[in-house]
Amino acid sequence: MSWHGWAVTAGALAGVIAAVTLLRGSSARLPVVILILGTYALAALLTGGAEAGATEPIVAQVDEPAPTPRPEIPKRRERRVPTGPAALTVAHLTKHFGERVAVDDVSFEVGAGEVFGFLGPNGAGKTTTVRMLATLIAPTSGSAVVAGIPLGQADGVEIRRRIAVMPENPGLYLRLTVTENLAFFAGLYDLDRPDERIRRALDAVNVGARADDFCGSLSKGLRQRVALARTLLSDPAIVFLDEPTSGLDPVASREVHDLIDGLRDRGVTVFLTTHRLEEAERFCDRVAILNTRLRTIGRPEDLRDRLFTKALVVRTAEPLPDPERVFAVPGVESWSADHATSYVLAVSDARVAAPEVTRALVAAGADVLSLSEAQHSLEDVYLELVDDDVEAHA
Amino acid sequence: MNVARVRAVVRKEVREFRRNRFVIVTLAVLPLIFLITPLITLFRIPDSASGPEVKAAVGVLSLLMLIVPIAIPPVIAAYSVVGERDQGTLEPVLTTPVRASELLLGKAIAAFVPSVAVAYAIYFIAAISIRFGAAHVVSSVVWHPPQLLAQLLFTPLLAAWAIWVGIGISTRASDVRVAQQLSTLAGLPLLGFTSLISFQVITPSVPLAVGLALALLAVDVAAWRVVSRLFDRERLVTGRSAPRTVSPARSELDRAA
Numbered sequence: 001m002s003w004h005g006w007a008v009t010a011g012a013l014a015g016v017i018a019a020v021t022l023l024r025g026s027s028a029r030l031p032v033v034i035l036i037l038g039t040y041a042l043a044a045l046l047t048g049g050a051e052a053g054a055t056e057p058i059v060a061q062v063d064e065p066a067p068t069p070r071p072e073i074p075k076r077r078e079r080r081v082p083t084g085p086a087a088l089t090v091a092h093l094t095k096h097f098g099e100r101v102a103v104d105d106v107s108f109e110v111g112a113g114e115v116f117g118f119l120g121p122n123g124a125g126k127t128t129t130v131r132m133l134a135t136l137i138a139p140t141s142g143s144a145v146v147a148g149i150p151l152g153q154a155d156g157v158e159i160r161r162r163i164a165v166m167p168e169n170p171g172l173y174l175r176l177t178v179t180e181n182l183a184f185f186a187g188l189y190d191l192d193r194p195d196e197r198i199r200r201a202l203d204a205v206n207v208g209a210r211a212d213d214f215c216g217s218l219s220k221g222l223r224q225r226v227a228l229a230r231t232l233l234s235d236p237a238i239v240f241l242d243e244p245t246s247g248l249d250p251v252a253s254r255e256v257h258d259l260i261d262g263l264r265d266r267g268v269t270v271f272l273t274t275h276r277l278e279e280a281e282r283f284c285d286r287v288a289i290l291n292t293r294l295r296t297i298g299r300p301e302d303l304r305d306r307l308f309t310k311a312l313v314v315r316t317a318e319p320l321p322d323p324e325r326v327f328a329v330p331g332v333e334s335w336s337a338d339h340a341t342s343y344v345l346a347v348s349d350a351r352v353a354a355p356e357v358t359r360a361l362v363a364a365g366a367d368v369l370s371l372s373e374a375q376h377s378l379e380d381v382y383l384e385l386v387d388d389d390v391e392a393h394a
Numbered sequence: 395m396n397v398a399r400v401r402a403v404v405r406k407e408v409r410e411f412r413r414n415r416f417v418i419v420t421l422a423v424l425p426l427i428f429l430i431t432p433l434i435t436l437f438r439i440p441d442s443a444s445g446p447e448v449k450a451a452v453g454v455l456s457l458l459m460l461i462v463p464i465a466i467p468p469v470i471a472a473y474s475v476v477g478e479r480d481q482g483t484l485e486p487v488l489t490t491p492v493r494a495s496e497l498l499l500g501k502a503i504a505a506f507v508p509s510v511a512v513a514y515a516i517y518f519i520a521a522i523s524i525r526f527g528a529a530h531v532v533s534s535v536v537w538h539p540p541q542l543l544a545q546l547l548f549t550p551l552l553a554a555w556a557i558w559v560g561i562g563i564s565t566r567a568s569d570v571r572v573a574q575q576l577s578t579l580a581g582l583p584l585l586g587f588t589s590l591i592s593f594q595v596i597t598p599s600v601p602l603a604v605g606l607a608l609a610l611l612a613v614d615v616a617a618w619r620v621v622s623r624l625f626d627r628e629r630l631v632t633g634r635s636a637p638r639t640v641s642p643a644r645s646e647l648d649r650a651a
Contacts, residue, residue, distance in 0.1 A: 097632065134489050137628040157491045165489040169482040175413040176406065187402020188490040230486065 086145070087112040087238055087269040088133065093142035095128050102128045104293045105142070110271060110286075112237075115264050117284030118273040121386055124290045126273040127168070130240045133271075134165045147237045161189070164236035168243040170227035174216030178207060178226050181215055182233060189234040201229040205259060221252030228259055238269045245276060257283065291386060311374035312345040312354060313338070317367035326364045329356040344374065395499075399492050403500025411470065411508065420469045421508055425516040428458040433523060436536075441529040452535045453593040455520060459545060460588040463513040463553035468577030470505040471560025474498075476567045479630055494625035498561055499618065505557045506550070513549045544603045551610035552588065556581050558617035565625050568633075 088110035095103040103125035110116040120126050131137045133146050135156035144151040147162035172181050179198060186194035202208045205225040215223060224244065231239050241260070245253040260283050263270050274280055280287050281300050288297040296303055312332075319340045320326055327335045331353030333346045347353035350373045361368050411417045432455035439451055475498075478484040487497065524536045535541070560577035567573035590596045 131631060135627075136485070136488055136631050157493060160489060161491040163489070165486070167482075167485050167489075169485070171481075171483045171486040173406065173410060173483055174481075175410050180406070180409060184402055184406040185486075185490060187405070188399055188487065188492045190396055190398045190491075227486070 085112055086110060087114070087147060088116075088271065089145040090129075090133070091143050093129065093132060093144055094140050095125070095132060095137070096140045101292060103132070103139075103290075106290065106294045107142075108288055108294065108297055110238075110269060112269055113264070113267045114285045115260065115270040115272060115283055117280035117287035118271060118290060119275070119277065119280055119287055120273075120290035125292050126290055127242055129290070130165065130242055130271070130273060134163060134240060135159050161234070162236060163238045163240065164231035164234060165240040166227050166231045166242060166244060168246055170223045172215040172223055172226055174214065177212050177214055178202065178218070178229075179211045181226065182230055185230050186233055191234060197233050198229075201232040202226075204232055204262065205229045206255070221248050221255070224248060224252065225255065225259075228256065236268065238271060239263060240271045240273075242273050243275065244272070245274070245279060253279075289386075295386075310347050310350050312347055312350060312357060312371060313374050314343045314345065314357065314361065314371050315369040316341050316343075316361075317369055320364065320366055322364075326360050326366070327357065329353070329360045331356055341369075396493075396496055399496045400500045400503070403492070403497055404504045407474075407501055407504030408507075411504065417470060421466060421512050424466060425462050425512050428462055429516050429520055432458055433520060436524055436528050436532050439529055439532050441531050443529070443531055445531075448531050448535055450593070452532065452541075455536070456541065456545065457585075457589055457593070459513070459517045459520065460548060460552060461585065462516055463509055463549045464556045464581045464584050464588070465578070466512060467505050467509040467553050467556040468560040468581055469574060470509070471502070471557045472564050472567070472573040472577040473570055474501040474505065474561055475564040475625075475630065476573045477564070477570050480570055485631055488627050488631065494627075495618070495622040498565075498622055498625060502554070502557045502561060502618070505560070506553055509553045509557070510550045513553065514546075517545055517549070540599050540603060543600060547603055547607040548588070548610070551607055551614060552584055554614040555584065555610065555617060558614060558621050562617070562621040562624055565621065565630070 086109040090109070091107050093103060093106045094101070106125075106129065118126050118129065128137070132139050133144055133151065135146075135151065138152065146159050149159050149162070151159065173184070176184070179202075182198045182201060183194060186197060191197055198211075199208065202211055205228050207222060207225050207229065210218065210222060215226060218226065228244070231241075244260075245256050248256065257279070260270060260272070264283075272280070272284060284300070286297065286299050287303070289295045289303075320343070323335065323337070323343060327343070327345055331347050331349060333348060335343055335345045338344050345353065345357065354371065354373070358368075358371060361371070432451070435451050436455060439448060475484070478487070521536055521542070524533050528536075556577075559580045560573070563576045563580065564573045567576065596602065
């Protein structure tokens with residue numbers, strides 16, 4: 001029995017002794033005292049003592065075991081172009097909170113098996129969109145079809161049966177063990193063979209060894225992994241991951257990334273909201289940039305091409321005496337000097353222009369240090385669009 | 395209504411209660427105080443005591459025994475929804491197929507069972523103690539069948555009512571402490587009702603006890619339905635109610651929930 005079990009019993013004993021001393025002494029009352037004491041001891045044992053010892057480690061933060069160092073292998077998965085039926089169709093979705101417009105006339109489609117990135121600054125409406133699609137909140141207007149079921153015209157229960165959502169906050173019950181947390185959710189999905197599913201889900205995120213630990217004793221990274229295991233339990237058609245690597249260290253983030261890869265390999269549609277642009281660029285087949293309104297959507301490289309002019313960057317040891325004449329070659333549309341010895345050339349097609357420019361530079365006797373195609377990242381696209389919005393609102 | 399989902403909620407809630415010291419202490423200590431005080435009074439009543447004196451003392455005991463199922467459940471029930479929201483565990487639950495009625499019924503059952511078990515245990519201890527330890531004149535009043543029946547019937551029904559009020563407040567409150575205070579206050583009108591029975595202003599008889607119990611049962615079932623309708627996912631997630639008149643999708647979602 002735990003400390004409070006004993007405390008309750010001792011309290012009962014003290015109370016009863018006080019009561020008895022107030023009574024006129026009688027041997028007939030002894031069984032009553034014994035009965036009261038016995039019942040209270042039993043109640044204390046049943047209600048708290050049996051598992052009370054388990055409460056002790058809840059607040060303790062236990063660091064996860066040091067992971068075996070693995071070399072970071074930068075990889076970018078081949079992007080898929082969705083061809084099959086859409087897993088998610090959103091049309092003119094709008095949400096107002098009073099006077100404030102949280103999401104404004106957003107339309108897009110996500111193909112089955114696609115990893116779809118949903119990017120945007122804080123307050124852009126990403127989480128609100130996920131909540132609408134997960135039937136947590138109702139759109140003010142617009143429509144959507146989620147996993148084949150129209151939002152708002154069909155049973156929200158049926159939609160929720162086919163999807164899984166991992167909110168930014170893992171939302172685990174800290175007084176329950178990892179297994180108990182997952183068992184609860186397996187029960188809410190009314191799953192067959194829950195024990196087997198729980199074991200598989202925990203193995204998938206590498207927390208099988210911590211299955212009997214209280215969630216309150218896990219580090220943030222481990223809690224995130226348990227939350228991911230929870231989303232895998234029901235074999236959902238669509239997984240919504242809301243900032244899954246927010247606040248995680250690089251090792252924990254990499255494990256989440258591995259899991260996203262695993263979901264992709266299994267053909268699960270992943271709807272990923274994130275601030276981490278390198279994450280989106282690396283994992284997402286397509287991305288949408290939202291800032292209340294949908295600013296753009298497409299494959300990251302298409303967005304770059306759409307938003308930025310293709311350019312060559314030329315660096316020379318000495319300033320060119322007559323750059324106007326040197327860069328007057330086929331494929332070069334215009335040029336500008338970045339520094340005295342650095343030139344940026346706007347080109348229609350880098351593959352055509354680069355050899356021409358090289359020949360012209362050699363013919364002009366220039367000491368060329370480098371000639372390269374200007375690279376724009378998804379971050380450049382993002383900042384370009386979001387900065388436009390900031391300027392528009394200024 | 396999916397029984398498996400209700401069972402999952404009950405199991406989870408009970409596990410959490412068993413590891414929550416606040417709940418354990420409330421369940422254990424409060425009834426003890428309610429038990430000891432009237433027992434001391436009743437044990438000191440002699441056989442020669444007058445009828446009104448005995449009835450008044452037994453009335454206090456009955457009242458306290460009926461306060462237990464009114465006072466304990468709000469402590470648990472008031473936490474059930476707003477507490478989960480505060481600790482961030484509600485949103486993942488709301489994204490599962492569980493319906494509001496299933497979730498709330500599971501939470502109510504989990505609060506109901508320990509509350510009623512403690513209330514019955516306390517009453518059982520009191521009645522047995524009086525049978526063997528108090529004067530005969532006291533024992534005969536306590537062991538009066540309609541009085542016993544009233545206690546047995548009203549204890550679970552009052553507990554159920556207190557639980558639904560607590561959960562209802564919990565679905566609308568912004569803070570756990572506010573929910574617990576309001577739930578306790580909301581239980582006060584029930585004290586008037588129990589006082590009338592305890593002090594035999596309403597003389598307990600078997601037909602009256604059964605009739606009142608059926609009425610309370612109907613009120614409890616209605617309360618479950620009303621509280622399920624009060625459960626607004628949007629309000630719980632965002633802190634704002636869904637604009638019911640604006641969105642045609644809203645009513646569909648509500649029906650689905």
